[in-house]
Amino acid sequence: xxxxxxxxxxxxxxxxxxxxxxxxxxxxxxxxxxxxxxxxxxxxxxxxxxxxxxxxxxxxxxxxxxxxxxxxxxxxxxxxxxxxxxxxxxxxxxxxxxxxxxxxxxxxxxxxxxxxxxxxxxxxxxxxxxxxxxxxxxxxxxxxxxxxxxxxxxxxxxxxxxxxxxxxxxxxxxxxxxxxxxxxxxxxxxxxxxxxxxxxxxxxxxxxxxxxxxxxxxxxxxxxxxxxxxxxxxxxxxxxxxxxxxxxxxxxxxxxxxxxxxxxxxxxxxxxxxxxxxxxxxxxxxxxxxxxxxxxxxxxxxxxxxxxxxxxxxxxxxxxxxxxxxxxxxxxxxxxxxxxxxxxxxxxxxxxxxxxxxxxxxxxxxxxxxxxxxxxxxxxxxxxxxxxxxxxxxxxxxxxxxxxxxxxxxxxxxxxxxxxxxxxxxxxxxxxxxxxxxxxxxxxxxxxxxxxxxxxxxxxxxxxxxxxxxxxxxxxxxxxxxxxxxxxxxxxxxxxxxxxxxxxxxxxxxxxxxxxxxxxxxxxxxxxxxxxxxxxxxxxxxxxxxxxxxxxxxxxxxxxxxxxxxxxxxxxxxxxxxxxxxxxxxxxxxxxxxxxxxxxxxxxxxxxxxxxxxxxxxxxxxxxxxxxxxxxxxxxxxxxxxxxxxxxxxxxxxxxxxxxxxxxxxxxxxxxxxxxxxxxxxxxxxxxxxxxxxxxxxxxxxxxxxxxxxxxxxxxxxxxxxxxxxxxxxxxxxxxxxxxxx
Numbered sequence: 001x002x003x004x005x006x007x008x009x010x011x012x013x014x015x016x017x018x019x020x021x022x023x024x025x026x027x028x029x030x031x032x033x034x035x036x037x038x039x040x041x042x043x044x045x046x047x048x049x050x051x052x053x054x055x056x057x058x059x060x061x062x063x064x065x066x067x068x069x070x071x072x073x074x075x076x077x078x079x080x081x082x083x084x085x086x087x088x089x090x091x092x093x094x095x096x097x098x099x100x101x102x103x104x105x106x107x108x109x110x111x112x113x114x115x116x117x118x119x120x121x122x123x124x125x126x127x128x129x130x131x132x133x134x135x136x137x138x139x140x141x142x143x144x145x146x147x148x149x150x151x152x153x154x155x156x157x158x159x160x161x162x163x164x165x166x167x168x169x170x171x172x173x174x175x176x177x178x179x180x181x182x183x184x185x186x187x188x189x190x191x192x193x194x195x196x197x198x199x200x201x202x203x204x205x206x207x208x209x210x211x212x213x214x215x216x217x218x219x220x221x222x223x224x225x226x227x228x229x230x231x232x233x234x235x236x237x238x239x240x241x242x243x244x245x246x247x248x249x250x251x252x253x254x255x256x257x258x259x260x261x262x263x264x265x266x267x268x269x270x271x272x273x274x275x276x277x278x279x280x281x282x283x284x285x286x287x288x289x290x291x292x293x294x295x296x297x298x299x300x301x302x303x304x305x306x307x308x309x310x311x312x313x314x315x316x317x318x319x320x321x322x323x324x325x326x327x328x329x330x331x332x333x334x335x336x337x338x339x340x341x342x343x344x345x346x347x348x349x350x351x352x353x354x355x356x357x358x359x360x361x362x363x364x365x366x367x368x369x370x371x372x373x374x375x376x377x378x379x380x381x382x383x384x385x386x387x388x389x390x391x392x393x394x395x396x397x398x399x400x401x402x403x404x405x406x407x408x409x410x411x412x413x414x415x416x417x418x419x420x421x422x423x424x425x426x427x428x429x430x431x432x433x434x435x436x437x438x439x440x441x442x443x444x445x446x447x448x449x450x451x452x453x454x455x456x457x458x459x460x461x462x463x464x465x466x467x468x469x470x471x472x473x474x475x476x477x478x479x480x481x482x483x484x485x486x487x488x489x490x491x492x493x494x495x496x497x498x499x500x501x502x503x504x505x506x507x508x509x510x511x512x513x514x515x516x517x518x519x520x521x522x523x524x525x526x527x528x529x530x531x532x533x534x535x536x537x538x539x540x541x542x543x544x545x546x547x548x549x550x551x552x553x554x555x556x557x558x559x560x561x562x563x564x565x566x567x568x569x570x571x572x573x574x575x576x577x578x579x580x581x582x583x584x585x586x587x588x589x590x591x592x593x594x595x596x597x598x599x600x601x602x603x604x605x606x607x608x609x610x611x612x613x614x615x616x617x618x619x620x621x622x623x624x625x626x627x628x629x630x631x632x633x634x635x636x637x638x639x640x641x642x643x644x645x646x647x648x649x650x651x652x653x654x655x656x657x658x659x660x661x662x663x664x665x666x667x668x669x670x671x672x673x674x675x676x677x678x679x680x681x682x683x684x685x686x687x688x689x690x691x692x693x694x695x696x697x698x699x700x701x702x703x704x705x706x707x708x709x710x711x712x713x714x715x716x717x718x719x720x721x722x723x724x725x726x727x728x729x730x731x732x733x734x735x736x737x738x739x740x741x742x
Contacts, residue, residue, distance in 0.1 A: 041508040041664065043712040045640065048505070049267040051241045052176060052234070057144040058186070058224055060092045060121035064113055064142070066133055067126035068096035068104040076126045079148075079184060080104060083124060086187040095120065113140045123175075125149070130180060131166050138173025145170075146186070147179035153230050154181055167232040182229030185209060190223065191216045196473050197250025197334045198223035200243035202236050208255040208282075211323045212330065218470050218477075220331045223248050235260040237268035240279060244272035250334030253326055254281040262311070262639035266662065269315035270505055276498045278333040280318045280490070282326050283308055307636045310660045314669060316497045318490045325486050332476045332487040336450050339495055341419035343369040344488065345412050346392035348424055349400055349436070354392030357424045357454075357481055364485045366492070368392070369417055382408050400436040409443040419449055420488055424481065426456040428464060437464040444474040450491070452476045454484050500668070508664035509709060515541045516710045523714060523741050530573045530615050531580075534737035538720065541707045543700055545734045546621035554600040558593045560619035567591045567622045570599045571736075572607050574614040578738060581650055583610060589622065623733050627682050627692045628722035630658070631700055633708045635716055641708035645670075645701050647679045648722040655679070663705045670701040683725070692725040696732040716740040 041047050065083055069076035080096065084105060087094040096104035099111045110116050113123065113136050123137050123145040130147040137145055152163040163180065170177045178186070183206040198221040203209035206227045216222050223246070226239040236256055243249045252272065259265050272279050286305050312319050318333075320326050344366045348354040358368055370390050371379075379389040382404035387394045393412065399405055412421055423440055425433060437453070444451035453475055455465045460479070469477045478484040518540035522533055529537065535545040549560035550573060561568045572585035580586050584606055587599040600617055607614050630648030633641055639662045646658025659673035674680055674694065685691040700723060708715065717740040725732045 040510070041505075041709060042510060042512055043640070043663075043709045045263050046267065047508055047510075049237070049241060049264055049271075051245055051271070052238045054144075054239070054242045056121040057176070057178070059090055060087075060144070062093045062095070062118055062120040062122075063087050064095045064097050064110075064116060064120045064123045065104075065126060066097045066113070066123055068098050068101075068109065069126070070103075070105045079124075079126055082184060083187060086189070089189065092121075093118075113137060113142065116140070122146070131162075131169055134166070134169040134173050134175070134177075137175055142175050145175055145177050146182065147177060147229075147232075148182060148184075149179070150181045152180045152232070163230060163232050170233045177233040178226070179229040180232060182206070182227045185213075185225045185227040188213065188225055190225075191221070194219060194221035196221055198248050199330050199334050200224040200226075200239075200246065200249045200252050201254075202226045202228060202239045202243075202252065203255040204228050204231070204236070204257045205255060208323060209253075211327045212253050215327055215331055218331075219473060220335070231260045235264065237261065237264040240265075240268035241271050244268075244275045244277040244279075249277060251330045252277060252279045253330035254279065254283075255323070255326070256281055256283045258285070259283075259308070259638055262636070262662070266311060266315055266639070267505070269312070269317050270503050273316040273498060273501050274503060278318060278330075278490075278494045279316070280320060280326055280330045280333065281312065282320055282323065283312070286321075304636065304638070307639055307642050307660055307662065310642075311639060311662045314661055314665060316494065316501065318494060320486060320490075324480075325483055328478055328483040329487040329490050332452075332491055333494060335473060336476060336491055337448050339419040339492055340449055341417050342367050342492055342496075343415075343417040344420045344422060345369075345371070345415075345418050346422050346424070347395070347409070347412060348392060349395055349397040349429075349432075350426070351388065351392075351394040353424050353426055354394050357422070358392045360481055361422075361485050361488075364489055366485065366489055371412075371415065375411070375415055378411050379408060397432070400439070401432040402435075405436060406439045406443060409439055410446075413443060413447050413449050413451075419492070420452065421449065422452045422454070422484060422488065424454040424456065424484075426454075428457050428459075428462045430462075430464070433462075434464045434468070437468040441468055441472045441475050444472060450476065450488075452478065452484055452488060454478045454481060456480075502666065502668075504664040504666055504669070507666060509706065512710050513706060515706070519707065519711060523711070524575075525714070525741050527741055528575055528578070529739040529741065530575045530577070531571065531737060532573045532615065532618055533575075534718075534739040535734065537707075537718075537739055538734050538737055541703045543703050543720070543734055544731055545737075546623055548618050548620040550616040550618055551600075552616045554597045557596050557600045557617060557619050561590070561593065561596045564619055564621050568596065569618075569620040569622050570596065570603060571618045571620065572603050572612070572614055573616050573618045574607070574612055577612055577614070580736075583612075585612075620735075623724050623735060624726065626724045626726040626730075626732075629697060629725050629732075630719070630721040631704050631723055632720060633704060633715060633718040635713060636662070640713065641715070643701060643705050643708055645673050645697075646677060647682070652721060661705075663709050665705065667698060667702065670698045670705075673701065674698070690727050693728050693730055693732060694725075696730075697723070697725050700732050700734075714742045716742045 039048055068080045095116050096107050096109040098109050101109045103109050119141050121143050123142045125147045128149055130149055151159055153160040185206045200223050201209050201212050228236055243252045320329055346354050346358050368391050376389050382399050383395050387396050519537055522537050532550045547564050551557045551560050567589050570587045590596050603617055628649035630646050630652050632644045636642050642660050642662050644658050644660045647655050657678045659676040661669050683692050683694050719738040720734045722735050723732055724735050
């Protein structure tokens with residue numbers, strides 16, 4: 001059933017339907033068929049995404065160049081020449097197409113695609129307006145097209161409308177389009193003399209991919225480059241899904257300016273995680289505030305970039321900040337074998353260098369275990385006894401110049417608790433540094449463990465660096481401490497993640513729970529629910545709330561207090577009432593009938609003075625103290641419903657200590673959210689206090705997620721604050737709640 005809530009069409013799907021000229025009811029029918037086959041979750045979002053077959057894009061058998069030219073001085077001429085060279089390298093037949101030319105670069109030129117001697121795999125459009133050509137390409141059964149033309153969504157509203165028309169034409173034609181506003185990066189010359197797993201590169205800005213492309217000059221293999229441009233059709237997610245299935249791809253490097261569709265991105269990242277292929281991404285936009293008008297605390301805590309960051313982490317995408325980090329991290333992840341242990345040992349010729357690097361590595365979260373006494377005694381066979389070899393290992397310098405150097409390295413790598421050896425060389429000191437570099441390379445070639453070297457010389461022309469270190473595919477060489485630490489942490493985190501990864505899409509609910517019908521009856525489209533109604537919504541999903549009664553007279557309040565049990569809390573309840581504490585509309589710890597009557601009069605007087613419409617006064621059970629938390633739901637423009645958990649109470653927006661996830665997710669991610677909180681120690685008990693019921697808190701997060709999935713976009717915001725988490729085994733109680741309906 002595609003009802004008004006759990007089967008709601010996602011906004012982006014409906015927009016695509018309308019843009020393509022398809023009647024919405026036809027789309028609903030096709031989506032219902034997909035739901036019947038289990039392809040949609042309970043919110044109407046897809047659980048699977050097809051992997052586009054891009055083989056004929058990257059390795060076409062035939063290519064048509066629309067608008068080909070050989071007139072010197074014209075931009076199209078240089079592009080045509082490059083495409084001819086590229087087609088010869090990949091073994092493709094190239095056909096120039098131009099309505100007024102008989103030949104281009106001595107090749108016969110067809111006046112149109114319809115006049116070509118065969119159906120082509122790829123059409124490259126060197127025309128200012130690709131729209132008129134799309135229908136012709138569709139009729140000719142062309143599989144792929146590339147549009148270089150600019151002047152589309154990147155230019156503003158008028159260009160965005162032109163891009164929408166182009167996307168609709170592409171959808172009708174049946175071909176797949178790269179661009180518009182893209183470039184020639186897909187047709188670069190890639191070195192074919194490099195071995196080992198390769199990096200596949202995806203960039204929305206071609207220039208930003210240059211540092212990764214030039215890794216080939218350092219011996220790192222690159223297999224593909226997808227410059228996605230404006231993504232009118234083919235998008236970053238399509239290429240992630242495709243590259244994750246390619247046997248030669250060891251890592252995927254991305255430069256992302258904006259994601260086209262949140263769910264498509266998550267499905268692609270999920271496919272890469274299942275395959276164990278690391279995805280490393282620079283995603284610009286960290287300084288975007290993502291500000292929105294929100295009644296709830298949750299809405300004020302969750303910014304757009306925070307959601308993107310959480311979604312990437314949730315599905316194992318490694319987010320880095322700089323292009324240098326992108327190239328170093330992707331190169332390491334592509335080439336390094338799986339770690340045999342998590343322990344990192346720092347080995348240096350200088351105590352100062354080792355201490356400095358170890359401080360940074362430990363701060364970043366790397367594990368630097370203390371070597372056993374037996375191992376330290378073994379190392380002191382070759383290293384003077386007065387030097388520290390516990391980790392970091394300081395050899396004092398001289399042993400690297402003779403036979404002892406290799407013995408030390410091999411002994412460290414032989415320790416079963418060591419998975420990574422890092423040797424920072426802050427500057428060359430030949431001939432000893434030459435011998436050290438060679439020993440590290442030789443040791444790396446003889447082990448399955450990761451050996452990293454930081455060559456800190458600003459010159460970078462030394463033979464030990466250019467020839468010895470870069471000449472080995474088994475040594476990971478860096479130029480800075482920071483990039484080495486970032487890459488090694490990503491390497492260990494990635495493999496730890498993939499070992500335990502279970503796709504949340506496999507377990508995502510496909511049919512609504514019994515709670516859904518109860519909750520749907522409580523929704524009031526376009527309105528904010530009163531606290532009483534919001535708590536009924538929580539109760540429908542099995543989330544515990546205090547005993548309470550809604551009353552409309554002082555006498556009824558006294559009777560309710562007797563039934564609820566003293567002491568009680570009294571609160572004003574109204575559909576437009578968000579923050580009651582600030583207005584004095586909460587009274588706590590009332591212990592007698594007279595106090596209840598006085599509180600009723602005071603609360604109603606304040607509401608009348610503030611011109612606040614009430615549906616009554618809540619007389620509530622007073623719950624014992626615990627840890628005040630906050631759990632909520634907000635709608636993200638890209639990903640849809642998101643779930644947030646954090647420290648709650650009146651200081652929630654001051655502390656700003658919260659973690660967010662994008663449904664669907666499992667219990668492991670719910671617990672991981674708690675681990676991200678700065679105040680997580682409060683849950684374990686502080687200053688002699690007992691630990692609280694973390695299991696109950698996790699259960700609330702998962703129940704809220706189910707609510708977010710089933711109510712979908714119809715639940716604009718939900719804010720449970722405070723959620724009082726009681727002592728271990730005693731549960732959690734939602735003391736206050738706010739819900740806003742779409």
